[in-house]
Amino acid sequence: MTELPDSAGLALKPEHFRQALETPAEGMWFEVHPENYMAPGGPRLSWLDAFAEKFPISLHGVGMSLGGMDAPAPQHLDRWAQLIDRYKPAAISEHLAWTSHQGTHFNDLLPVPATRAALSRFVEHVNIMQDRLGRQVLIENPSIYVALKSEMSEVEFLRETVARTGCGLLLDVNNVHVSCHNLGLDAIAYLDAFPHHAIGEIHIAGHEEDTALGGELLIDTHSAPIVESVWSLLDYTLALTGPRPVLIERDTNIPTFETLLTDHVRAQGYIDAARVREAAHAS
Amino acid sequence: MPAEFNQAFAGTLLGRGDQDLLEHLANPAHAKRLNVYRNNVARGAIEALRAAYPAVNRIAGANFFSPMARQYWLDHPPTDAPLFLYGKGFDQHVATYEPARSLPYLPTIARLDRAWLEAHHAADTPALNPSDVTGMNPESLPELRPGLTASVQLLTLHHSAHAAWLANRQEAAAEDMQIGESAEHVLVWRHRGTVQSASIPVQHFDFLTRIARGDSLGSAMEDANDGGIDPSQFFSHGLTSGLFAANRQSETL
Incomplete structure (x- = not known):
């Protein structure tokens, strides 16, 4: 579906540029937020040139606001197109979320009510993005903190988006865990219902309990180690999908590169196990 | 209506109350969870400013910086997705932020932080x-009109704060801050991927200002000579430091 290998990759952080570029880890690929590279020039862009020479790169957007009222900004699409031209990414992705409204950018992945009107608008915006960039986009399921009045489930919303735009999906297993916990839903049922054929990439990450509300509310912080229940959900997912590219996200409270490599090895183990299972089924 | 939903949500995020949003919640008990979104949005902007203005943060202290940045965010929320250049004009906000009155040099520090940021991300023009x-x-x-490379920033500061700023950009901050009341001319630029800065004499500043606006080397040097300095040494130093642009060569050679 994408040109990413069915192996584990890491979110690339400037703190790790030097070490990451020399990593011998097999099947390694890296993901970045394109917004952090939308600069006129400078060393950060040169670093990514060096990575793109050696590794598959994924551009994972957090600012297109596909779930908003306003159509994707032409200027933002142009900058995306420039980055695609320069770095030749193996995959590009965005979110089922909105980040801006009437010219104000909120820089957070805000929830979209699963209504028919919101779906039509979302489909239109995904089509605009794919048409402008000339390639398929993967859409990620978000972490949700409040239940909104809706006319369908999130999975139905995503399934319908795939059917009407030809987009792929990025399944964030941690987001499934967090959202289902927060909304009182069953994560396994969510994963079973998810359109597996459309999954082009999988994310895993750490989360934390809300400082004010405690265990009632989990927050997708990307700031903590991945919990065991999320690793289990990853294993469960890969049994449904077969081997897929799996990315480990860590955005704040960033540990050493070696620590991330430990997670990388573990994720690769689950992918390898899925490959073995698939081969056993086939024979 | 979804339009009302986004409008109501935006109002909640900007601290204008949750009333309009409540009817969109499937579970009224979740109203208290809206703080998560509010905090994420405010914190995202504040932390972007802290990353962009590290010396201001260090000198003023994180506890002082946060409410100052929060007020800037409320007055000037981001309008674009890339946040690393967010905060243009923050120095003016610092200058008018009442609690910062006792630190009159803080806007100057903010200008230097901003110059560093813009030099760091400036276009890669050949030198x-x-x-x-x-x-x-x-x-x-003498006929050459080289111009300056895109990263070069020329600043006239109200306080001589360059050395203090530089010390506070480092991990080990200087305990003893020397900040003078007199003006200072500072050059900030990027050379081989690293941002550099220097406090320079006014004659050098004037020379670079003339080159920046497209004057020929000959006329800029003549003026500098009249100012009592030998500009050729400064020119060759500037050459090895990558200050002058290569893009206008073809017009003159």
């Missing part, structure tokens, strides 16, 4: 090399 110049007909050199 004129010393070898380009030695290969030139010496008679054509």
Whole structure:
């Protein structure tokens, strides 16, 4: 579906540029937020040139606001197109979320009510993005903190988006865990219902309990180690999908590169196990 | 109506109350969870400013910086997705932020932080090399109008705060901050991927200002000579530091 290998990759952080570029880890690929590279020039862009020479790169957007009222900004699409031209990414992705409204950018992945009107608008915006960039986009399921009045489930919303735009999906297993916990839903049922054929990439990450509300509310912080229940959900997912590219996200409270490599090895183990299972089924 | 939903949500995020949003919640008990979104949005902007203004943060202290940045965010929320250049004009906000009155040099520190940031992310324009110049007909050199590379920032500061700023950009901050009341001319630029800065004499500043606006080397040097300095040494130093642009060469050679 994408040109990413069915192996584990890491979110690339400037703190790790030097070490990451020399990593011998097999099947390694890296993901970045394109917004952090939308600069006129400078060393950060040169670093990514060096990575793109050696590794598959994924551009994972957090600012297109596909779930908003306003159509994707032409200027933002142009900058995306420039980055695609320069770095030749193996995959590009965005979110089922909105980040801006009437010219104000909120820089957070805000929830979209699963209504028919919101779906039509979302489909239109995904089509605009794919048409402008000339390639398929993967859409990620978000972490949700409040239940909104809706006319369908999130999975139905995503399934319908795939059917009407030809987009792929990025399944964030941690987001499934967090959202289902927060909304009182069953994560396994969510994963079973998810359109597996459309999954082009999988994310895993750490989360934390809300400082004010405690265990009632989990927050997708990307700031903590991945919990065991999320690793289990990853294993469960890969049994449904077969081997897929799996990315480990860590955005704040960033540990050493070696620590991330430990997670990388573990994720690769689950992918390898899925490959073995698939081969056993086939024979 | 979804339009009302986004409008109501935006109002909640900007601290204008949750009333309009409540009817969109499937579970009224979740109203208290809206703080998560509010905090994420405010914190995202504040932390972007802290990353962009590290010396201001260090000198003023994180506890002082946060409410100052929060007020800036409320007055000037981001309008674009890339946040690393967010905060243009923050120095003016600092200058009018009442609690910062006791730190009159803080806006100057903010200007220097901003110059560093813009130099760091500026376009990669090719620099004129010393070898380009030695290969030139010496008679054509005065006619050269090189301009400056895109990263070069020329600042006239109200306080001589460059050394104090530089010390506070480092991990080990200087305990004893020397900040003078007199003006200072500062050059900030990026050379081989690293941002550099220097406090320079006014004559050098004027020379670079003239080159920046497209004057020829000859006329800029003549003026500098009248100002009582030998500009050729400064020019060659600037050459090895990558200050001058290579892009106008073809017009003049």
